[in-house]
Amino acid sequence: MNIFEYVKTILLDIAKSRGVEDDILLHKITAEPPKEDIHGDVSTNIALLCSKKLNSNPRQLAESFKELLVKNTYIDNVQIAGPGFINIFLNKNIFYECCKNVLNIKNEYGRSNYGKSEKVNIEYVSANPTGPMHIGHARGAVFGDSLANLLQYVGYNVTREYYINDAGQQIINLAKSVYIRYIEILTKKEAVFDDDLYPGEYLIAVAKEIIDIYGDRFLSCDEQNWIKVFKEFSTNAMMNIIKEDLSLINIYHDNFVSEEHIKSIGLIDKVVKLLNKNGSIYEGVLDPPKGQKNENWESRPQLLFKSTLFGDDLDRPLKKADNTWTYFAADSAYHYDKFKRNYTSLINVWGADHGGYIKRIEGIIKSISNSKLKFDVKLCQLVNLNKDGKPVKMSKRAGNFISMKSVIDSVGADVLRFIMLTRKNDAPLDFDLAKVKEQSKDNPVFYVQYANVRINSLYKKAQNHGINLNDELINVNFDLLNNSSEINIIKLIAKWPRQVEAAAKANEPHRITFYLNDLASAFHSSWSLGNEDPSLRYIIDNNMDLSKARLALAKIVKIIMASGLSIIGVEPVDKLS
């Protein structure tokens, strides 16, 4: 039950009955909560939008709509404001109905079939298989996973996907690094690593594994003899480490696609053929990059994708000077592969440093799908890791980057997930390792969870009064909930389905976190009223009817909290540690 949808249905019927049939116009009709309470419960622009079509001035039109609206039993009053807004004041009963509905359907409240089971592919994490995940990876991981939860919640058929970059130079470097460890173990000579190699100690275990199986047979032979085995072993081992890291924050992908595999099945040739057929590629020469000097620049003709046709500032090379395919070529093939799997929409979650890459992939997708496939890239900005306000230094080069696992060990998986969604994805995020452990209202995780804790304590106390909150409670008398603080909570409850849908529409899971914060705040506020006026407490000794109604309200808050937290992948806390 979504009261805003309900009102919108009424409005659409009215518009249609007046002969408005333009779908685009009908689509623009809104039924939304006004910012200010004095403007009622639902506000609509219907009269403003239809005035031209119906040849009438908006205020007059609004008057005639008003006559129709007031006939509805759920509508108490209708006011016309400003240039022609219609403000609708709903009867309390519709809100009480909404509450009953939540108690009835529990965690189904807010779920919908908005997505109509459409197939959506979300590619996220896709960290290079060269080592454990660091904290920078965590944001995209949590964002992508929560977005996947959110879209599932509103009825999409979601595939969670991971693209493994296991084909490039970095994997060769990884294999070489393991080989150095291999030699180190067998010969006891200290390992020395070049700049582009990986000195992390996590590779020692991989080398040992290889020794267990192959012994020292690779010790004094050429690279071509060992490279394949080492590559395979290393990437598998790294992917296992990454999967293990991800499992710590409950992230499990449905599908892992290997770049190497994409290449080996000849998909690049296929996509290049298709692009060629579509007139999207040509042999050409690029200008040297402006603004920065590059003495190694050498102009040469190469195979280029016409990404400038799709808004990019340069055409992009598909082949390197040595005639091998670029990363971009393989990625094009990968997106072609996704296209062939019949999704209606693709979402990629990338780090902000990949911003310049969007246009060309967008171009590829437009070219191969004839602009039919929906594509959205969500960029996640950097995470600034602090401790007590001071930045934690990290340097990946030296191998002492802050691993995601160490942060989880320190603050817990739930805190990590929650904090990652306390900012919009394209805003930088400050993450203070000390602050997130504080038990105070300055810590958003605590603030929201504390509302749960308080409700849970109500559950226990209610039992002493013979009320079991696990019972249905549907027959409680919601009419008794009429102080402004309770009404405030009820109105927030009514907004939940709308919030979920808006968050899904925008691919912005952070909105769920913000909503939860608002809901917690409304609850804390109403709870605290009991400090000054005992008659405003949730449990009133000599008034069981009122107590039941308030407890039912608390239960509803708990239900929605649980739903919201489940979307962001966090467990509700029932008591303080």
Added chain:
RNA sequence: GACUCCGUAGCUCAGCUGGAUAGAGCAACUGCCUUCUAAGCAGUAGGUCGCAGGUUCGAAUCCUGCCGGGGUCGCCA
């Protein structure tokens, strides 16, 4: 130089894809625990939504041009 994201209260940020008098939280000031609900709550103050144009009934939101900050810019992935 080009592209891209961002610019909203002293600070950190929301703002429901164009709605009405722009909202929170910190910090500041003021209140609320002898008792069952203070890990919290209530209140005050704080704004030229970077600047200038444009689009329309209506702009923080869309378009254009500037200003400032981050990111990216062939043969890395």
